[in-house]
Amino acid sequence: AQSVTQLGSHVSVSEGALVLLRCNYSSSVPPYLFWYVQYPNQGLQLLLKYTTGATLVKGINGFEAEFKKSETSFHLTKPSAHMSDAAEYFCAVSPLNTDKLIFGTGTRLQVFP
Amino acid sequence: DAGVIQSPRHEVTEMGQEVTLRCKLISGHNSLFWYRQTMMRGLELLIYFNNNVPIDDSGMPEDRFSAKMPNASFSTLKIQPSEPRDSAVYFCASSLSRSTDTQYFGPGTRLTVL
Numbered sequence: 001a002q003s004v005t006q007l008g009s010h011v012s013v014s015e016g017a018l019v020l021l022r023c024n025y026s027s028s029v030p031p032y033l034f035w036y037v038q039y040p041n042q043g044l045q046l047l048l049k050y051t052t053g054a055t056l057v058k059g060i061n062g063f064e065a066e067f068k069k070s071e072t073s074f075h076l077t078k079p080s081a082h083m084s085d086a087a088e089y090f091c092a093v094s095p096l097n098t099d100k101l102i103f104g105t106g107t108r109l110q111v112f113p
Numbered sequence: 114d115a116g117v118i119q120s121p122r123h124e125v126t127e128m129g130q131e132v133t134l135r136c137k138l139i140s141g142h143n144s145l146f147w148y149r150q151t152m153m154r155g156l157e158l159l160i161y162f163n164n165n166v167p168i169d170d171s172g173m174p175e176d177r178f179s180a181k182m183p184n185a186s187f188s189t190l191k192i193q194p195s196e197p198r199d200s201a202v203y204f205c206a207s208s209l210s211r212s213t214d215t216q217y218f219g220p221g222t223r224l225t226v227l
Contacts, residue, residue, distance in 0.1 A: 032213055043117070043204055043218030044156075051213040090156065099144050099163060099210060103156045 002027050002095045006104035014112050019063075019078040021107045023091030026072065031093040033074040034101065035065055038088045047089070050074065061085065086111045117207050117219035125225045131193040134222045136205035138186050145188050146206040146216060147180055156204075162188065163210050195226045 007022040025031060032051050036044040048059025055067040061084075065076045074091060091104040118137040126132055138145055146161040160170040165182040173180070177196070182188045192199055202223050206216040 034215075036218075041220075043206075043220050044216075045218065046215045049213070049215065094213070098169075099146075099161060099208065099214075100158060100169060101146075101216060102158075105155045 002031060002093055002102055004091050004093050004102055004104035006089075006091050006107050008107055009105065010108045010110065012110040012112060013081045015083055016080050019076070019081045019085065019109065021076040021089050021091075021109065023065075023074045023076065023104060024072050025074065025091075025093045027093065027095070029096060030067070030069055031095050033065075033067060034092040034094065035059065035063070035074075035076050036090045036092060036103075038090065038106075040087075044090060047076070081109075081111045083111050083113065085109060117205060117217050119203075119205055119219035119222050121222060122220065123223050123225075125227065126195055127227050128196055129194045130226075131191065132195045132199075132224060132226075134190040134192075134203050134205075134224070136188045136190070136207075136219060138188070138205075138207035139217055140186065142207035142209055142217075143185065144208045144210045144214075144216075145182060146208075147188070147190050148204040148206065149201045150204060150221070151201045159190070192224075195224075197226045200224055200226050 003026045005024045034049045035047040038044045050067045058064045092101040120135045147159040150156045159172045180190045202221045204221045206218045208214045208216045
Protein backbone atom coordinates (compact mmCIF):
# COMPACT_ATOMS: atom_id res chain seq x y z
CA ALA A 1 0.00 0.00 0.00
CA GLN A 2 1.11 3.52 -0.71
CA SER A 3 2.19 5.68 2.19
CA VAL A 4 3.53 9.13 2.90
CA THR A 5 6.12 10.03 5.51
CA GLN A 6 6.57 13.55 6.77
CA LEU A 7 9.75 13.91 8.76
CA GLY A 8 9.31 16.20 11.73
CA SER A 9 5.93 16.79 13.28
CA HIS A 10 7.02 20.28 14.31
CA VAL A 11 9.31 22.74 12.52
CA SER A 12 10.23 26.15 13.92
CA VAL A 13 11.87 28.92 11.92
CA SER A 14 12.51 32.60 12.34
CA GLU A 15 10.70 35.11 10.19
CA GLY A 16 12.68 35.55 6.98
CA ALA A 17 14.39 32.16 7.24
CA LEU A 18 14.14 29.30 4.77
CA VAL A 19 11.26 26.89 5.26
CA LEU A 20 11.89 23.22 4.42
CA LEU A 21 9.21 20.62 5.10
CA ARG A 22 10.06 17.07 4.12
CA CYS A 23 7.87 14.49 2.44
CA ASN A 24 8.73 11.04 1.14
CA TYR A 25 6.38 8.60 -0.49
CA SER A 26 6.52 4.87 -1.00
CA SER A 27 5.52 3.68 -4.42
CA SER A 28 7.08 1.81 -7.27
CA VAL A 29 5.09 3.97 -9.65
CA PRO A 30 5.24 7.71 -8.97
CA PRO A 31 1.83 8.85 -7.79
CA TYR A 32 0.35 12.29 -8.04
CA LEU A 33 1.66 14.46 -5.20
CA PHE A 34 0.05 17.28 -3.25
CA TRP A 35 0.76 19.71 -0.44
CA TYR A 36 -2.16 21.07 1.56
CA VAL A 37 -2.15 23.69 4.32
CA GLN A 38 -4.50 23.89 7.29
CA TYR A 39 -4.86 27.10 9.26
CA PRO A 40 -6.33 26.88 12.77
CA ASN A 41 -9.99 25.93 12.86
CA GLN A 42 -10.20 25.67 9.09
CA GLY A 43 -10.33 22.98 6.44
CA LEU A 44 -7.40 22.07 4.27
CA GLN A 45 -6.57 24.05 1.14
CA LEU A 46 -4.30 23.16 -1.73
CA LEU A 47 -0.84 24.74 -1.84
CA LEU A 48 0.46 22.97 -4.93
CA LYS A 49 0.44 19.67 -6.78
CA TYR A 50 2.58 17.62 -9.12
CA THR A 51 0.95 15.48 -11.77
CA THR A 52 3.20 15.44 -14.84
CA GLY A 53 5.73 17.69 -16.55
CA ALA A 54 8.10 20.05 -14.81
CA THR A 55 9.34 18.59 -11.55
CA LEU A 56 9.62 21.96 -9.80
CA VAL A 57 6.12 23.08 -8.94
CA LYS A 58 5.22 26.55 -7.75
CA GLY A 59 2.24 27.10 -5.50
CA ILE A 60 0.47 29.83 -3.64
CA ASN A 61 2.02 32.12 -1.02
CA GLY A 62 5.54 31.70 -2.41
CA PHE A 63 5.82 27.97 -1.73
CA GLU A 64 7.32 25.49 -4.14
CA ALA A 65 8.13 21.79 -4.17
CA GLU A 66 10.34 19.58 -6.25
CA PHE A 67 9.49 16.05 -7.27
CA LYS A 68 12.59 13.85 -7.13
CA LYS A 69 11.82 10.38 -8.39
CA SER A 70 15.23 8.98 -7.47
CA GLU A 71 14.73 10.04 -3.86
CA THR A 72 10.94 9.40 -3.77
CA SER A 73 10.63 12.86 -2.27
CA PHE A 74 8.45 15.92 -2.67
CA HIS A 75 9.84 18.44 -0.17
CA LEU A 76 8.15 21.80 0.31
CA THR A 77 10.21 24.99 0.49
CA LYS A 78 9.80 28.72 0.83
CA PRO A 79 12.81 31.04 0.70
CA SER A 80 11.62 33.44 3.38
CA ALA A 81 9.11 32.59 6.09
CA HIS A 82 6.37 34.97 7.06
CA MET A 83 4.43 35.00 10.30
CA SER A 84 1.28 34.19 8.35
CA ASP A 85 2.83 30.88 7.21
CA ALA A 86 2.30 29.40 10.66
CA ALA A 87 -0.03 26.47 10.06
CA GLU A 88 -0.09 22.71 9.64
CA TYR A 89 1.12 21.32 6.35
CA PHE A 90 0.10 17.98 4.90
CA CYS A 91 1.75 16.06 2.11
CA ALA A 92 -0.53 13.69 0.21
CA VAL A 93 -0.33 11.18 -2.60
CA SER A 94 -3.00 10.06 -5.01
CA PRO A 95 -2.21 6.63 -6.36
CA LEU A 96 -2.80 6.27 -10.06
CA ASN A 97 -6.25 5.07 -11.09
CA THR A 98 -7.91 6.24 -7.89
CA ASP A 99 -9.44 9.46 -6.61
CA LYS A 100 -8.23 8.85 -3.06
CA LEU A 101 -5.72 11.01 -1.26
CA ILE A 102 -3.43 9.41 1.28
CA PHE A 103 -2.24 12.04 3.72
CA GLY A 104 0.89 12.20 5.81
CA THR A 105 0.68 12.92 9.52
CA GLY A 106 1.31 16.61 9.04
CA THR A 107 4.02 19.09 10.06
CA ARG A 108 3.18 22.03 12.25
CA LEU A 109 5.18 25.10 11.22
CA GLN A 110 5.88 27.78 13.78
CA VAL A 111 7.36 31.11 12.74
CA PHE A 112 9.06 33.27 15.34
CA PRO A 113 9.61 37.02 15.00
CA ASP B 114 -19.09 29.86 -5.47
CA ALA B 115 -19.72 29.27 -1.76
CA GLY B 116 -17.37 26.33 -1.55
CA VAL B 117 -18.11 23.13 0.32
CA ILE B 118 -20.67 23.75 3.03
CA GLN B 119 -20.85 21.69 6.19
CA SER B 120 -23.37 21.77 8.99
CA PRO B 121 -23.42 21.97 11.87
CA ARG B 122 -20.04 23.56 12.58
CA HIS B 123 -20.11 22.33 16.16
CA GLU B 124 -22.05 19.49 17.71
CA VAL B 125 -22.08 18.42 21.34
CA THR B 126 -24.07 15.33 22.17
CA GLU B 127 -24.30 12.61 24.75
CA MET B 128 -23.12 9.06 24.32
CA GLY B 129 -25.75 6.91 22.66
CA GLN B 130 -27.38 9.69 20.69
CA GLU B 131 -27.63 9.75 16.93
CA VAL B 132 -25.52 12.34 15.14
CA THR B 133 -26.00 13.49 11.54
CA LEU B 134 -23.42 15.58 9.77
CA ARG B 135 -24.26 17.28 6.49
CA CYS B 136 -22.26 18.34 3.47
CA LYS B 137 -23.09 20.25 0.30
CA LEU B 138 -20.70 19.78 -2.60
CA ILE B 139 -19.40 22.46 -4.91
CA SER B 140 -21.66 22.70 -7.95
CA GLY B 141 -20.37 20.53 -10.79
CA HIS B 142 -18.21 18.33 -8.61
CA ASN B 143 -19.01 14.64 -8.64
CA SER B 144 -16.65 13.14 -6.07
CA LEU B 145 -17.31 13.45 -2.36
CA PHE B 146 -14.97 12.49 0.47
CA TRP B 147 -15.57 12.22 4.22
CA TYR B 148 -12.55 12.53 6.52
CA ARG B 149 -12.04 12.41 10.26
CA GLN B 150 -9.25 14.30 12.02
CA THR B 151 -7.99 13.58 15.53
CA MET B 152 -4.78 14.31 17.36
CA MET B 153 -4.05 10.64 17.78
CA ARG B 154 -4.83 9.35 14.29
CA GLY B 155 -4.39 12.40 12.11
CA LEU B 156 -6.50 12.76 8.96
CA GLU B 157 -8.31 9.58 7.95
CA LEU B 158 -10.42 8.97 4.88
CA LEU B 159 -13.68 7.37 5.95
CA ILE B 160 -15.51 6.95 2.65
CA TYR B 161 -15.73 8.44 -0.79
CA PHE B 162 -18.38 8.61 -3.49
CA ASN B 163 -18.23 9.14 -7.20
CA ASN B 164 -21.42 10.11 -9.02
CA ASN B 165 -23.41 9.31 -5.88
CA VAL B 166 -22.03 5.76 -5.67
CA PRO B 167 -19.85 4.70 -2.72
CA ILE B 168 -16.49 3.66 -4.14
CA ASP B 169 -14.41 2.93 -1.06
CA ASP B 170 -15.77 2.66 2.48
CA SER B 171 -12.84 0.75 3.92
CA GLY B 172 -12.11 3.60 6.31
CA MET B 173 -15.51 3.56 7.98
CA PRO B 174 -14.73 2.52 11.57
CA GLU B 175 -17.68 0.23 12.20
CA ASP B 176 -21.34 -0.34 11.54
CA ARG B 177 -22.30 2.59 13.72
CA PHE B 178 -21.15 4.84 10.88
CA SER B 179 -23.09 5.25 7.66
CA ALA B 180 -22.91 7.72 4.79
CA LYS B 181 -25.31 8.51 1.98
CA MET B 182 -25.59 10.71 -1.06
CA PRO B 183 -29.31 11.14 -1.71
CA ASN B 184 -28.53 13.42 -4.63
CA ALA B 185 -25.58 14.76 -6.59
CA SER B 186 -25.00 17.77 -4.38
CA PHE B 187 -25.61 16.57 -0.84
CA SER B 188 -24.27 13.97 1.56
CA THR B 189 -24.83 12.91 5.16
CA LEU B 190 -22.64 11.05 7.62
CA LYS B 191 -24.55 9.42 10.44
CA ILE B 192 -23.25 7.96 13.68
CA GLN B 193 -25.69 5.84 15.63
CA PRO B 194 -25.15 5.33 18.51
CA SER B 195 -22.38 7.84 19.14
CA GLU B 196 -19.53 7.13 21.55
CA PRO B 197 -16.96 9.44 23.21
CA ARG B 198 -14.20 8.02 20.98
CA ASP B 199 -16.06 9.44 17.97
CA SER B 200 -15.15 12.94 19.13
CA ALA B 201 -13.18 14.51 16.28
CA VAL B 202 -13.38 17.07 13.50
CA TYR B 203 -15.17 15.67 10.47
CA PHE B 204 -14.41 17.17 7.08
CA CYS B 205 -16.02 16.63 3.76
CA ALA B 206 -14.32 17.50 0.50
CA SER B 207 -15.41 17.51 -3.10
CA SER B 208 -13.64 17.35 -6.43
CA LEU B 209 -14.06 16.62 -10.08
CA SER B 210 -13.62 12.90 -10.55
CA ARG B 211 -10.05 12.75 -11.68
CA SER B 212 -7.16 11.81 -9.43
CA THR B 213 -5.24 14.91 -10.50
CA ASP B 214 -8.01 17.22 -9.40
CA THR B 215 -7.86 19.29 -6.26
CA GLN B 216 -10.03 18.30 -3.34
CA TYR B 217 -11.82 21.28 -1.85
CA PHE B 218 -12.44 20.94 1.85
CA GLY B 219 -15.29 22.25 3.91
CA PRO B 220 -14.68 24.04 7.23
CA GLY B 221 -15.38 20.89 9.22
CA THR B 222 -17.76 19.84 11.97
CA ARG B 223 -16.29 19.60 15.45
CA LEU B 224 -18.08 16.74 17.20
CA THR B 225 -17.89 16.23 20.94
CA VAL B 226 -19.55 13.16 22.43
CA LEU B 227 -19.85 13.33 26.20
